[in-house]
Amino acid sequence: MLNTNTAKIGFIGYGNMAGATARGLMLSGAIKPEQIYACANDYDKLCRKAAADGIHPCKTSFEVVETCDVIFIGVKPYMVEGVMSPLKDVLHGKIIISLAANTYDDVLEEIMPSAHHVATAPNTPVSACEGIFICEEENTLTEEEKAFVHELLENLGLVLWMDRDHMGIGGVIAGCTPAFVAMFMEALGDAGCKHGLTRPVVYKLIAQMLAGTGKMALKSGDHPGQMKDAVCSPAGTTIVGVSTLEKNGFRFAVIDAIDQIQNKIHGKA
């Protein structure tokens, strides 16, 4: 029976998302570095990252699969088939957690019918154990394996099981938008710098402001409009900024960005 104290966790591909997942699992204390094995395209680069993280670098994906009980797929979506198909014979009964965007259970089943697989849509804040793992409800895990996967991923933040129709947009809102937020942070940093704050101070203020606003929303359940109203004093300063953002199409720019991502996913762009 699988348990987090002894399970060996593998990563095929050890880039941004896989590394974030591994680091989150280690930071949470659920998984020790010596339980983690990874392979990647560039072995020397992998060895440097593995040494920094304290995990085992592997020369081949076969080594990862043969050694591990649970294997995360951390390669680009278009590579999943080419990387996983040659492993067909060694995947029997292994738990496979795919990180690949918009790559669902039907595709995984086609490529690796003998594995017990689940498709997910994660985000990089898992590295700080404040992330999201959306998992597809349709999967080939046993009930016991599903409970184990849920427990493992819960160490990294929120775990939500979703039907395929909502996985795409859920994955975009959870997985793509950390980049938007980082752009917002950078813009606020530039503005703070322009008006005299040093970079270390302004970025600290911004990060804490964002973490606090998110936590407040989760704790109170308040509507975002209510949270905005609570900051805007009548004839005060914030409302001047809010109206300037409206004039510049701030909210439409965000909705349009999501629309364009969806168009790309659905082949319309």
Ligand SMILES: NC(=O)C1=CN([C@@H]2O[C@H](COP(=O)(O)OP(=O)(O)OC[C@H]3O[C@@H](n4cnc5c(N)ncnc54)[C@H](O)[C@@H]3O)[C@@H](O)[C@H]2O)C=CC1
């Ligand atoms: N970066 C993100 O925020 C998110 C990424 N994802 C998904 O995670 C997956 C990985 O994306 P990133 O980490 O951003 O990409 P990345 O480019 O940082 O990492 C890709 C990794 O795959 C490895 N790789 C390439 N060819 C390989 C091969 N033949 N065998 C083994 N490893 C190989 C590379 O060496 C690298 O370690 C993608 O499928 C993406 O859709 C999902 C949600 C969020």
Ligand SMILES: O=C(O)[C@@H]1CCC=N1
């Ligand atoms: O940009 C991408 O394709 C990946 C999927 C979600 C976030 N990053």
